[in-house]
Amino acid sequence: MxxxxxxxxxxxxxxxxxxxxxxxxxxxxxxxxxxxxxxxxxxxxxxxxxxxxxxxxxxxxxxxxxxxxxxxxxxxxxxxxxxxxxxxxxxxxxxxxxxxxxxxxxxxxxxxxxxxxxxxxxxxxxxxxxxxxxxxxxxxxxxxxxxxxxxxxxxxxxxxxxxxxxxxxxxxxxxxxxxxxxxxxxxxxxxxxxxxxAAKAKPKTKAKSVSAAIREVCDLVRTAPGPVVGAMVAHRALTVDPSLKTDWAGFGKFGTWVAQIGQGVEYSPSRGGWVWDAQRFSSDDLPVEAEVEPGIEERVARVTDVPALSEAQFRQLFQAMAARLQEQPVNRSDLSRLVRDDCVTAGQPVSRGAVNFVIQGLGYVNFQLDETATAEGLAAAWTDDVEELCRVALMEFDDGERQALRRWASGGYLES
The missing domain is CATH 3.40.50.1010 (5'-nuclease)
Structure with a gap:
């Protein structure tokens, strides 16, 4: 047969x-x-x-x-x-x-x-x-x-x-x-x-290569005066082991990777992500919400996907971007990475995704990213893009809300 x-x-x-x-x-x-x-x-x-x-x-x-x-x-x-x-x-x-x-x-x-x-x-x-x-x-x-x-x-x-x-x-x-x-x-x-x-098995093969990054994270949180913002911790880990940026040792993203470290390192994804030493701190020690006017920012970020940054973070982002553009020509992929690193160093951590979102918005309004760019010019162009996103999303504001929106999105450069 x-x-x-x-x-x-x-x-x-x-x-x-x-x-x-x-x-x-x-x-x-x-x-x-x-x-x-x-x-x-x-x-x-x-x-x-x-x-x-x-x-x-x-x-x-x-x-x-x-x-x-x-x-x-x-x-x-x-x-x-x-x-x-x-x-x-x-x-x-x-x-x-x-x-x-x-x-x-x-x-x-x-x-x-x-x-x-x-x-x-x-x-x-x-x-x-x-x-x-x-x-x-x-x-x-x-x-x-x-x-x-x-x-x-x-x-x-x-x-x-x-x-x-x-x-x-x-x-x-x-x-x-x-x-x-x-x-x-x-x-x-x-x-x-x-x-x-496979996701559970992969990290074991990367243990040796990420050990230096884990030690760096442990040293950072154990000597910090309080919980450390996640972007700062991620930046320090990537500085020690740049290969982590591909897939965070098989865990896919930073939050999952840092949460599995153990050794007294705790992580919370709330309000952008925070990491702390569990022997000295707890989730009760996390800082309060960023000091922004309530209402308008949350609404815009939720409806338009505009990054939910604080006014101070936007301001630092524009300053860092202007400084990098005035130094030397740089492609936009490198620009987002450098601006992200500069914001972290300045104590106003901003994710690379947020920087890329702003760069894309500047492209949509045809703003030239070259050595002539200033922080004020970047802020004004980005604010125009945010207002257009709100218009397309059919969001309506009174005069006070519109002024608050422009002040927030521009990092305080536009007051009205």
Whole structure:
């Protein structure tokens, strides 16, 4: 009797990538024109980085690579993508207002893939367009893992629905070659139970390499006069061991990594994150809320995703950015890192994500990030962007609230 033959599954995670070319390219243009050019002309470079390099169970194999672009505006890039193994789908404008057919074509192809014969483990959507939130919901309902590649501000709901988000600054770093290690497919590409087991096992292999960072954190909190803001602790850990910035030793983010240290080190994510020595302090010793006028800042941050920084933090951010721009030319990925470090050193810690959000906003209002920039000019341009975000979100303010908004967003540079 003939036995049915079964073809063994090749190693690696089966993935599908759908690229909204117009959205990503234009988003990168506002962030880093050089990175935008590399994205458009060398897709194989960053696609290989996302594949996690060599073969094995932890690598990705992109069975489907689709790129959707407007042929009228971007046809000159088609050859680069076809040579890199992408299927290019023309999505011309179908309306008088210039909107292309990318969204509907991408969604139809993605749903066909989801219900097709090939079992896809992970879906990549390269777009910051929150219209794809419902598509991500369909993937999750089918127990598929999802990764969003964003080149621009990402809506909160869109971000939360995805399993992983490749942030703008991380994607720019990949494009510029700043990240030399491939993005591993563990946690984000395996079935949920296997991924959880891998996440628990991975840190053990990194114990030796992070021990110096752990010692630095322990020394810092044990000598500090009180709880230490999380951004300051993260900065000190990364100074000792820069490799942690990739995935925090397999824990994914700083909060999870520092919480597992033990040795009397306690962590709380409240109000931006705090770390303290449990032998001397407790959560009762955490400082009170930042001294900002109640109401307006919380409302704006909640509705528009504007970073919930204090007025003093915004002011320090603008001062640090102006100083760096006046020193020497710097690409925007490095600028966000340097400004973040300068703010931490100045005692007004600001996350890199917040800095990137501000840089993106300055790009949207066409502010030139060069040596002519001043702190006052940066503050005014950023405030214009915040007011526009509020307008689009249909937020309404009276005269007093509008004045408070401008004073807060500008770091105190604009009083009215």
């Amino acid at each position: 003939n036995e049915a033959r079964t073809t063994p599954r090749r190693p690696g995670l089966r993935a599908a990538m759908f690229v909204d070319f117009d959205n990503v390219y234009l988003g990168l243009q506002a962030l880093d024109p050089q990175a935008a050019r590399r994205f458009a002309e060398d897709p194989k470079h960053w696609a290989d980085a996302l594949s996690a390099g060599g073969p094995g169970e932890n690598s990705r194999r992109f069975l489907i690579r689709n790129c959707y672009l407007n042929p009228v505006a971007f046809s000159k890039y088609r050859t680069y993508w076809t040579r890199a193994g992408f299927r290019v789908i023309d999505c011309p404008s179908l309306t008088q207002r210039g909107k292309s057919s990318t969204d509907i074509n991408l969604v139809l192809d993605a749903m066909d893939t989801l219900t097709g014969v090939n079992e896809i483990d992970e879906f990549f959507i390269a777009s910051a367009d929150a219209d794809f939130t419902s598509l991500i919901q369909r993937f999750r309902a089918a127990d598929k893992l999802t990764t969003v590649i964003a080149a621009g501000a990402v809506a909160f709901a869109y971000r939360e629905m995805a399993d992983n988000v490749v942030e703008s600054h991380d994607f720019v770093a990949i494009l510029n070659g700043s990240i030399v290690e491939p993005l591993r497919a563990v946690e984000s590409g395996q079935p949920q139970k296997e991924a959880q087991g």
